[in-house]
Amino acid sequence: MSLSVRILKTAQAAKKASHQLASVPAKERDRALRLMARAILAGRSYLIKENSRDLAAAGRAGYAKALIDRLTLTPRIIQGMADSVRATVRLKDPIGEDLGTFKRPNGLLIKKIRVPLGVVGIIYESRPNVTSDCAALCLKSGNAVLLKGGKEAVHSNKAIFKVLKDALSSTSVPPQALQMIDPVDRRAVQELLKLEQYVDVIVPRGGEELIRFVAENSRIPVIKHFKGVCHVYVAARADLQMARRIVLNAKVQKPGVCNAMETLLVDKAVAKKFLPAALADLKKAGCELRGDAATRAMVRGIKTATQKDWSTEYLDLILSVKVVDGLQEAVDHINTYGSRHSDAIVTSDKAQAKQFLEGVDSACVYVNASTRFTDGYEFGFGAEVGISTDKLHVRGPMALEGLTSYQYQIYGQGQIRT
Amino acid sequence: MSLSVRILKTAQAAKKASHQLASVPAKERDRALRLMARAILAGRSYLIKENSRDLAAAGRAGYAKALIDRLTLTPRIIQGMADSVRATVRLKDPIGEDLGTFKRPNGLLIKKIRVPLGVVGIIYESRPNVTSDCAALCLKSGNAVLLKGGKEAVHSNKAIFKVLKDALSSTSVPPQALQMIDPVDRRAVQELLKLEQYVDVIVPRGGEELIRFVAENSRIPVIKHFKGVCHVYVAARADLQMARRIVLNAKVQKPGVCNAMETLLVDKAVAKKFLPAALADLKKAGCELRGDAATRAMVRGIKTATQKDWSTEYLDLILSVKVVDGLQEAVDHINTYGSRHSDAIVTSDKAQAKQFLEGVDSACVYVNASTRFTDGYEFGFGAEVGISTDKLHVRGPMALEGLTSYQYQIYGQGQIRT
Numbered sequence: 001m002s003l004s005v006r007i008l009k010t011a012q013a014a015k016k017a018s019h020q021l022a023s024v025p026a027k028e029r030d031r032a033l034r035l036m037a038r039a040i041l042a043g044r045s046y047l048i049k050e051n052s053r054d055l056a057a058a059g060r061a062g063y064a065k066a067l068i069d070r071l072t073l074t075p076r077i078i079q080g081m082a083d084s085v086r087a088t089v090r091l092k093d094p095i096g097e098d099l100g101t102f103k104r105p106n107g108l109l110i111k112k113i114r115v116p117l118g119v120v121g122i123i124y125e126s127r128p129n130v131t132s133d134c135a136a137l138c139l140k141s142g143n144a145v146l147l148k149g150g151k152e153a154v155h156s157n158k159a160i161f162k163v164l165k166d167a168l169s170s171t172s173v174p175p176q177a178l179q180m181i182d183p184v185d186r187r188a189v190q191e192l193l194k195l196e197q198y199v200d201v202i203v204p205r206g207g208e209e210l211i212r213f214v215a216e217n218s219r220i221p222v223i224k225h226f227k228g229v230c231h232v233y234v235a236a237r238a239d240l241q242m243a244r245r246i247v248l249n250a251k252v253q254k255p256g257v258c259n260a261m262e263t264l265l266v267d268k269a270v271a272k273k274f275l276p277a278a279l280a281d282l283k284k285a286g287c288e289l290r291g292d293a294a295t296r297a298m299v300r301g302i303k304t305a306t307q308k309d310w311s312t313e314y315l316d317l318i319l320s321v322k323v324v325d326g327l328q329e330a331v332d333h334i335n336t337y338g339s340r341h342s343d344a345i346v347t348s349d350k351a352q353a354k355q356f357l358e359g360v361d362s363a364c365v366y367v368n369a370s371t372r373f374t375d376g377y378e379f380g381f382g383a384e385v386g387i388s389t390d391k392l393h394v395r396g397p398m399a400l401e402g403l404t405s406y407q408y409q410i411y412g413q414g415q416i417r418t
Numbered sequence: 419m420s421l422s423v424r425i426l427k428t429a430q431a432a433k434k435a436s437h438q439l440a441s442v443p444a445k446e447r448d449r450a451l452r453l454m455a456r457a458i459l460a461g462r463s464y465l466i467k468e469n470s471r472d473l474a475a476a477g478r479a480g481y482a483k484a485l486i487d488r489l490t491l492t493p494r495i496i497q498g499m500a501d502s503v504r505a506t507v508r509l510k511d512p513i514g515e516d517l518g519t520f521k522r523p524n525g526l527l528i529k530k531i532r533v534p535l536g537v538v539g540i541i542y543e544s545r546p547n548v549t550s551d552c553a554a555l556c557l558k559s560g561n562a563v564l565l566k567g568g569k570e571a572v573h574s575n576k577a578i579f580k581v582l583k584d585a586l587s588s589t590s591v592p593p594q595a596l597q598m599i600d601p602v603d604r605r606a607v608q609e610l611l612k613l614e615q616y617v618d619v620i621v622p623r624g625g626e627e628l629i630r631f632v633a634e635n636s637r638i639p640v641i642k643h644f645k646g647v648c649h650v651y652v653a654a655r656a657d658l659q660m661a662r663r664i665v666l667n668a669k670v671q672k673p674g675v676c677n678a679m680e681t682l683l684v685d686k687a688v689a690k691k692f693l694p695a696a697l698a699d700l701k702k703a704g705c706e707l708r709g710d711a712a713t714r715a716m717v718r719g720i721k722t723a724t725q726k727d728w729s730t731e732y733l734d735l736i737l738s739v740k741v742v743d744g745l746q747e748a749v750d751h752i753n754t755y756g757s758r759h760s761d762a763i764v765t766s767d768k769a770q771a772k773q774f775l776e777g778v779d780s781a782c783v784y785v786n787a788s789t790r791f792t793d794g795y796e797f798g799f800g801a802e803v804g805i806s807t808d809k810l811h812v813r814g815p816m817a818l819e820g821l822t823s824y825q826y827q828i829y830g831q832g833q834i835r836t
Contacts, residue, residue, distance in 0.1 A: 019753070022776055104798060108787060117809055118779070200809050221639070221810050242832040249834035335437070357827045358440055361536070369526060369830025378835070379826075380522060391535055391618050391823040392639050393811040405809040408797075409775045412787025414660040416667035417796070 007191040010179050011146065011198035014119045017176035018144035022116065024172055026093035032171040033136055037085040039167035040132060043159070044078050050159035051128065058152055066256060070126045071153055081132045081160075088136040088382045094400045095142045109411040114404045116142035118200040122385060123148045123189060123214055125206035128156035133383035135164050135178055141403040144177040146199065148192065150206070151183040186213070193218040200405075203386040203398065208313070223398060225389035227313040228258030228341040230371040233330040233356070234278075235347035236269035242368060243346040244278050249370045250344070252285040256315045258387060259342050259374040263310060263320045265330045268294070271323045275299050279321070287317045294323035310337040327352055331359035338362060340389045342371040363389055363396040425609040428597050429564065429616035432537045435594035436562035440534065442590055444511035450589040451554055455503040457585035458550060461577070462496050468577035469546065476570055484674060488544045489571055499550045499578075506554040506800045512818045513560045527829040532822045534560035536618040540803060541566045541607055541632055543624035546574035551801035553582050553596055559821040562595040564617065566607060568624070572600075604631070611636040618823075621804040621816065626731070641816060643807035645731040646676030646759040648789040651748040651774070652696075653765035654687035660786060661764040662696050667788040668762070670703040674733045676805060677760050677792040681728060681738045683748045686712070689741045693717050697739070705735045712741035728755040745770055749777035756780060758807045760789040781807055781814040 001009075021029075040047070051073040058068050097114040104110065120143045124130045131147055138145035149157040161180045168175045181188055193202065196219040204214040208227050215222050232250050234243045250261035266274055271294065279289055279299050290305040302321070309320040310333070324330045327345075334343050344366035345356040353367045364374045374396060376384025381399035388394045394402035419427075439447075458465070469491040476486050515532040522528065538561045542548045549565055556563035567575035579598045586593045599606055611620065614637040622632040626645050633640050650668050652661045668679035684692055689712065697707055697717050708723040720739070727738040728751070742748045745763075752761050762784035763774040771785045782792045792814060794802025799817035806812045812820035 019777070019779070102798065104796070108791060108796075110797060221808070223810075239832070245832060245834055253835050353829075357825075359437070361437070362825070364826040364828060366828045366830060369828060369833040370835050372835035373526060373828065373833070374826075378522070378526075379528060380520065390639070392641075395823055396826050405813055407775075407780070408782040408792075408814050410782060410784045410787060410791065411771075412784065414657070414663060415787040415791070416663050417671050417788050417790035 003187060004191045007181060007188060008195065010181060011119065011192070011195045013176045014144040014146055014179045015198040017174040018116065018118045020174045021142055021144060021177050024142070026095065028172050029093075029139055029142065030089045032168055032173040033085055033089045033140060035167040035171065036132070036136065036164050037082040037089075039163045040078060040082040040085065040160070043163040044075060047073055047078055047156070047159050047163065048075070050155040053155040054153055063152065067126055067152070071128070071156070073128060073156060077129065081129045084129070084133055084383050085136040088140050091140065091382050091400055093140070094404050099406055106415055107413060108415055111409045111411070112406050113409055115407045117403055117405050119144045119146060119198060120385070120403060121146040121148065121192060121199045121202040121220065123202065123204045123206070123210070125150040125210060126153055128153050128160055130205060131157050131160040132164060134385050137383055137385055137399055138403060139173060139177065141400045143403055144179070146179045146181060146192065148181040148189060149183055151185070154183050157183075189214065190217055193220060196220045205386050223386060223388050223390055223394060223402070225258060225339065225341055225387050227339050228260070229262045229311060229313050229337065229339040230259060230341055231263045231265055231334050231338060231343045232261050232371065233265040233324070233327075233334070233343070233345045234267060234270060234274055235327060235330075235345055235349065235352055236267040237349040237352065238267075238270060238274075238346040239348055240270060240274050243274060244281060246344065246346055246368070246370050247278050248281045248285065250372055251282060251287060251319050252317065253370075253372055255317050258313075259371050260315070261319065261371055262312065262314055263322065263337070265322050265324050265333060267327075267330070268323050268325055271295075272298055275321070282319060285317070287319055289319055289321060291321040292323060295321045313339070327355055328359075331356060334360050334362070341387070342366065342374040344369060344371050363387075421605060422609045425599060425606060426613065428599060429537065429610070429613045431594045432562040432564055432597045433616040435592040436534065436536045438592045439560055439562060439595050442560070444513065446590050447511075447557055447560065448507045450586055450591040451503055451507045451558060453585040453589065454550070454554065454582050455500040455507075457581045458496060458500040458503065458578070461581040462493060465491055465496055465574070465577050465581065466493075468573040471573040472571055481570065485544055485570070489546070489574070491546055491574060495547065499547045502547070502551055502801050503554040506558050509558065509800050509818055511558070512822050517824055524833055525831060526833055529827045529829070530824050531827050533825045535821055535823050537562045537564060537616060538803070538821060539564040539566065539610060539617045539620040539638065541620065541622045541624070541628070543568040543628060544571055546571050546578055548623060549575050549578040550582060552803050555801055555803055555817055555821060557591060557595060559818045561821055562597070564597045564599060564610065566599040566610065569603070607632065608635055611638060614638045623804050641804060641806050641808055641812060641820070643676060643757065643759055643805050645757050646678070647680045647729060647731050647755065647757040648677060648759055649681045649683055649752050649756060649761045650679050650789065651683040651742070651745075651752070651761070651763045652685060652688060652692055653745060653748075653763055653767065653770055654685040655767040655770065656685075656688060656692075656764040657766055658688060658692050661692060662699060664762065664764055664786070664788050665696050666699045666703065668790055669700060669705060669737050670735065671788075671790055673735050676731070677789050678733070679737065679789055680730065680732055681740065681755070683740050683742050683751060684713075685745075685748070686741050686743055689713070690716055693739070700737060703735070705737055707737055707739060709739040710741060713739045731757070745773055746777075749774060752778050752780070759805070760784065760792040762787060762789050781805070
């Protein structure tokens with residue numbers, strides 16, 4: 001069978017299963033998830049054995065340590081995968097929720113009811129736990145899922161997939177609702193992206209290059225973020241001790257993720273007082289600093305930030321720093337160079353906080369907290385299938401609600417239009 | 419200035435105005451709309467004069483009567499345009515609505531707040547009233563709007579646009595929030611569709627060919643329906659008198675619109691009893707009938723429906739008719755050949771109604787009512803910018819809510835991630 005026919009058949013089977021899944025009750029979907037969690041734990045040694053094949057290949061290929069870390073399955077990580085599936089079970093079933101019922105003067109009763117999207121395609125890299133996280137969220141929300149992992153994790157993903165699929169066999173969730181596409185190469189992705197008739201949404205997770213490839217080649221709607229260029233703005237009336245803690249946390253606690261700070265903006269009213277100590281914290285934590293002229297005039301030993309720095313997602317211990325002339329300049333800088341992901345203001349001034357929230361056009365805007373909280377777990381959504389910087393359909397962490405649409409169900413007594 | 423630079427500058431100006439508009443209070447946006455309504459009425463003779471230039475050109479070009487009807491502005495239609503703007507004023511302001519506030523165990527307060535989309539591009543054909551309807555809905559919901567009408571309505575649209583824009587001059591709504599792109603040709607649309615940095619969503623309104631062109635050429639997300647192949651299924655336990663009224667209404671009351679019925683499905687249990695009278699009604703109303711073998715065996719003088727008929731949007735007094743062997747065949751037929759727009763069941767059986775609603779994967783599903791009710795006015799949404807058969811973001815009539823996104827506004831007291 002050719003690649004394109006194989007992927008077409010996979011997508012068609014998923015679509016068919018999604019229609020069957022629409023009538024599987026929530027209780028049974030939850031039971032399937034509990035069996036999946038149990039199967040993950042029971043399959044621990046099999047998963048670790050298959051994972052070791054990927055790790056060996058990664059070693060031979062000389063992959064970077066960060067990638068190998070992301071790829072590695074340990075008993076603790078496997079326990080975390082099962083826990084995450086169980087946490088998803090405990091979330092409220094989104095399907096069938098009444099999103100607003102209203103009656104028209106002609107007697108028509110219009111119900112807006114939450115329904116599954118249908119078939120969700122997830123295209124991801126390296127982390128094998130995405131396989132079980134996304135499978136759980138999609139089945140919980142009544143969707144069929146097409147999983148397409150990276151080739152570096154092929155054996156791990158196949159093993160997790162097999163364990164999950166076997167767990168469905170004693171439930172009334174159709175096993176075809178869970179599909180995996182072999183990570184041959186980009187051609188498989190290209191074929192998948194043409195199947196708008198069978199796949200309702202694509203969520204790419206991974207590096208910017210992968211996401212751009214998906215966005216540019218897809219006929220299916222894509223939910224995504226290209227990158228996270230997140231800012232912390234330390235305002236004129238900030239609690240500077242709080243600001244130091246937030247700035248340090250937002251940059252160094254986990255620098256390789258999309259919600260880490262990449263640019264620090266400091267109001268000129270507090271720059272002299274704030275920058276020396278705050279930048280010393282960051283240097284001590286191993287952070288390379290790149291500043292504008294005003295910053296460099298106040299603190300020694302800082303590289304020059306170029307125009308390119310303001311829109312760069314370092315994903316590393318590097319920070320660009322700029323002194324701004326008031327809140328409006330901070331807002332304009334963020335809207336110009338940011339990525340509409342997560343941005344924070346540190347201030348004790350409520351009016352300024354409001355102005356910042358209204359002015360910054362990003363999915364998540366923070367007052368007096370670290371940008372690092374933008375994720376599904378931290379929001380209490382369970383795992384997440386992705387984080388969206390799009391404005392349509394879903395913004396920020398995408399989990400159960402983001403995996404649903406709605407349908408108008410209209411009840412009449414013979415009404416006709418006149 | 420080249421076409422591409424001109425359109426780029428227009429979109430940039432709209433984006434800038436959308437940021438300003440974000441802080442214009444609802445009261446002032448409403449005042450602007452009231453002034454717009456007044457200006458439409460005050461400009462009546464100017465609008466009719468400019469419209470006559472389009473009508474003269476349409477006459478010279480020998481356009482079809484239906485198109486000329488859609489193009490014509492009369493005092494009554496102009497009054498309707500003003501009334502529609504005023505009805506939009508009376509709708510609830512969607513902006514700032516709290517869509518759910520929750521507190522996390524770490525003390526973070528997360529507010530999900532409704533915000534405007536930003537810049538909305540509307541690409542439409544013939545009907546000049548779309549200009550004022552869409553301008554009103556977009557400004558009411560805090561969005562800037564880029565209007566691109568058809569060349570057949572160029573003078574009418576320009577005149578309406580001028581009247582509306584002048585009305586904004588004494589308000590704090592930035593006039594740049596209202597933009598019109600000259601209908602040079604398709605190149606203007608192509609240029610616009612590249613500007614994903616400045617335009618947040620595109621809504622094409624018009625024939626299937628225009629919509630496919632937009633969907634295939636856009637880097638900006640598109641909300642749309644390609645066509646409306648709507649069904650009425652007369653079930654085994656239908657009130658057959660009610661079914662006759664609904665079927666006749668859904669087909670003939672206004673056959674040229676997307677929510678009119680194109681295929682009638684009749685359960686074999688009632689076909690013999692129902693079809694002769696119902697099809698006689700339709701013939702009497704001037705309707706051409708195309709039936710499957712079972713239909714033709716029961717009623718004389720009906721053409722043969724081909725495979726192609728089942729997926730055809732006639733937009734005319736033509737109907738395809740099929741006898742089905744029970745509800746499941748009806749649901750499968752609709753999901754296979756329909757366009758996920760609006761489909762109805764006529765039945766007195768509540769269990770069957772539920773099964774139909776759950777099984778049919780369409781934006782609007784009706785029980786015992788005509789499909790003709792799928793529109794913004796009939797739903798009480800005011801006018802509509804379009805009707806969506808997409809599953810993401812908005813489904814069915816798209817009005818104020820569909821013109822919004824949301825933002826997570828997160829309030830902390832110095833929380834950092836550990």
